[in-house]
Amino acid sequence: MNKPRVLVMAEAANPELVSVPLVGWSFANALRSVADVHIVTQVRNRDAFLRAGLKEGTDFTSVDTEKVAAPLWRFSKLFGPGAWTAKQALSAIPDAYFERIVWQRFGASITAGEWDIVHRVTPLTPTKPSYVARQCAKVGVPFVLGPLNGGVPWPKGFDKERRREGEWLSYVRSAYKLLPMRGATLTAASAIMVGSKFTMGEIPQVHSAKTIYLPENGIDVARFHLQAAPAADDGPLRACFVGRMVPYKGADMLIEAAAPLLKVGKLTLTLIGDGPMLPELKQSVASLGLDGTVEFSGWLEHAQVQQVMASCDLLAFPSIREFGGGVVLEAMALGLPPLVVDYAGPGELVQPEWGYAIPIGPRADIIRDLRDALEQLIIEPQELLQKGMAARARVEETFTWSQKAMQIAQVYDWVRAPVGPAPTLID
Incomplete structure (x- = not known):
């Protein structure tokens, strides 16, 4: 035709x-x-x-x-x-x-x-x-x-x-x-x-x-072309969050879940994005005694975003009301496994072969499950590279x-x- x-x-x-x-x-x-x-x-x-x-x-x-x-x-x-x-x-x-x-x-x-x-x-x-x-x-x-x-x-x-x-x-x-x-x-x-x-x-x-x-x-392969190497060294688990700093994106839940792991040096966390909650999130980091353990990158151009994401082991994105979840695909395109809440867009994009999804539930349950997932990955980071490769392949084949x-x-x-x-x- x-x-x-x-x-x-x-x-x-x-x-x-x-x-x-x-x-x-x-x-x-x-x-x-x-x-x-x-x-x-x-x-x-x-x-x-x-x-x-x-x-x-x-x-x-x-x-x-x-x-x-x-x-x-x-x-x-x-x-x-x-x-x-x-x-x-x-x-x-x-x-x-x-x-x-x-x-x-x-x-x-x-x-x-x-x-x-x-x-x-x-x-x-x-x-x-x-x-x-x-x-x-x-x-x-x-x-x-x-x-x-x-x-x-x-x-x-x-x-x-x-x-x-x-x-x-x-x-x-x-x-x-x-x-x-x-x-x-x-x-x-x-x-x-x-x-x-x-x-x-x-x-x-x-x-x-x-x-x-x-x-x-x-995914525009010209915009997201770098290759992440999750768990390529023996250092702390490197997680990143990308998104607007607004209530439904869940950055505050991520900080609370990660706090014990950040304090003992088993995890690093980079938050990329700007928004009305940014001052509140910075204050939360200070009140939890996490100064110096969480990096706020602010708003970045796409080229800079992929550079930061590609240097990490995991995208941690606990949004509780996401229609599409473009950042999840961007992470997958870089070979970075996503950790998401299994609800709406991200939950439809992430399968066990190439990422991690925790159940939707009350705030306290999401924080607990996020922490459990991060702790498990710190103990057993070996599968991150394999899942990252599968995530990249999924994007290339479909997205x-x-x-x-x-x-x-x-x-x-x-x-x-x-x-x-x-x-x-x-x-």
Whole structure:
């Protein structure tokens, strides 16, 4: 089958940012290897696209929604650094405006059959309906949605962290399922890719035949190319944490769990990242008498992050509400085994062959299990190298962006000739 002509909608897509914009860019750019792609993105990403070598008008189109998006973005800053659910709800307005403009610009060419497929890559959240999906269904052009991810419930016992994150709207988040436009979007889509098994469970059973599991995060081998050598010497176990310093990431639990081992020199701990909890974490280290045993690296560029991670034996990442877990894949790509909480994204990425997962539970149980896992690795570090090699192999086989592009190419082939069941992309 010839390469399909695909109009890729990626409102958030930027190679110079992190999180969702980087995922959006990485997906859209990778798809250029398996399809004739034209990317539609928001105007704020235009300069970054040009610096990345793409040609406006040929490779991409920028859509200006700033008259709606900019004031709402300024207003959302009043919510503080957290409040993710509320900010997502507010961003639904400029996202809907973006889709209307996309249809104004490309509706005629879509209707005329100039595009084989329309694929909305971002937003990733499953809560936002798509106007373009419904229009594509009317003119018979396949519409691919996703990968969608988000909405992982807060685990029991962490209401304090939930409130500190400003997640007051998360208590009623499920109300979005009652919106009629949501059902119309899912019905109109030819394929619905989901980035987590939890999100798959949120898709109504009537759409299960076209729902396809594919974690949204991937690895750019140019960004993460170093090779870690876990347990290569007889020194203390070297653990690192990478992430924003916010309550749900669990850096405070890691420090408390590691404290006895840090005090006796059996463990070193490096924390990479910045955020509102950083002063509190530094104070905790001081109050526990751990000055000089924990290194706070602050925010680092990707190149520096991989250098620090590659010098360690283990990624310790006890986040209790992680949708995707990109840092887990980054560690695995370097050959660094991850130690995570078995919940949501990280729990789906980590298997015993290449990492360690402790059960989700109350805070005290997570701290205890983290400490037990670290103590066991200090006693028996021999398997770290083997698990690290298996982790690297897993990423190379499944989670590079080139691999993801080939996986999505299977979805494209299926929606163009939907014979038999939807493809299974990852086990």
